[in-house]
Amino acid sequence: MAHSYDQYREEMVGRANVADTPDLLAYYKRLETLGTGALWTVANKIEPWEPASTSVPMLWRYRDLREDVLRALDLVTPEQAGRRVVYLENKGRADVVAAVGWLYSGLQVMAPGECASSHRHSASALRFIMEGQGAFTNVDGHKMTLGANDFVLTPNGTWHEHGVAEDGTVCIWQDGLDIPLMNALEANFYEVHPDLQQAISFAVDDSTATWAGAGLRPAGAQWTKRYSPLLKYEWAPTYEALTRYARVTDGSPYDGILMDYVNPDNGGPVMQTIGASMQLLRPGERTKAHRQTGSFVYQCAKGSGWSIINGQRFDWRERDIFVVPAWMYHEHANASDSEDACLFSFHDLPVMRALGLYREEALGENDGHQPILS
Ligand code: 1HN
Secondary structure, eight states: OOOOHHHHHHHHTTSOOOOOOHHHHHHHHHHHHTTOOOGGGTHHHHSOSSOOOSOOOEEEOHHHHHHHHHHHHHHOOHHHHSSOEEEOOOTTOGGGTOSBTTBEEEEEEEOTTOEEEEEEESSOEEEEEEEOSOEEEEETTEEEEEOTTOEEEEOTTOOEEEEEOTTSOOEEEEEEEOHHHHHHTTOOOEEEOSSSSOOOOSOTTHHHHHHOSTTOOOTTOOOOSSSOSOOEEOHHHHHHHHHHHHTTOOOBTTTBEEEEOBOTTTSSBSSSSOEEEEEEEOTTOBOOOEEESSOEEEEEEESEEEEEETTEEEEEETTOEEEEOTTOOEEEEEOOSSSOEEEEEEESHHHHHHTTOOOEEEOOSGGGOOOOOO
16 A cells, blocks of 8 residues: 555654664674564564565466476476475565465376376365366265366365376476465375275265255255265366356456355365365456455366456466465456357455455555556
């Protein structure tokens, strides 16, 4: 927020404002030797007026990454690597291996017949399938088959392994996890399954068959876990839901036709720490700018367009990934006048909401559009 000088002076009342003197500098040195410090030297930094993300807006173009992701197939095996992944590193968050904020993301690649061993951890994870046929994942014995634009959960604490069928093709998907958050909270555990692959304990794709009925749930079904019983959200019904909704609503001025993936048991987010959404921008649609607490990772699932994030324009097309750091204005546009564009996203809004920290603000000036600075 831009502060006028008068506003600034007024706001500085009650803020730390102590000039260095030789006595004070000596005092700070002395405090340091005691394992202490004077709060007024750091107060303004640790209590900013508003969130000041160290993450930067970034876009990773799939056409720039794809060949190098595929190269990993020849360089390491899943046995060696555990997971064969090229991760996305935010320039401002390299120290915590985050794509943005407290969210991690990477591109995982697997060849037909390969399987990555089973493990579980405190981090919650999701996959969004980018290309290939025959990918599968097994989550606590629920095996799921995966196709392009399918969205799948591996909630925290669930055993999971992934692979590609012998008669499949090379598959690439995006992983999303809250590893940086789990590490920040110093609550991250990791365990390897005693068997390389767990048993398949249920009918293949049973979670989708059981819980994805439109507006229906199995009579008497009980669910007591803290994540969604629906583990795979397929693309075809997701896209259909968006196009149907688009026929009857103007949508959000900031997001177009935006729908959240939900836990069908309670209507809440899919996992406790990570939520996910799919949005559709109608042909020619251009949204207005708003900002939110919470960090967002987007992948273009269909079409092409551009987003302005904190005054910077990023052009995207299918499979490109970009991030919106917390409290930065962002607005989206569909580049086509005839085709719709779809953006998948995952974010930490469930954390923001659970802690009472969620805030949202529209850009008031300039008819809701940011000036493009670069
Ligand atoms: C993980 O479990 C997977 O299951 C991928 O495919 C990436 C990055 C860090 C920690 C766990 C997976 C991961 C990960």
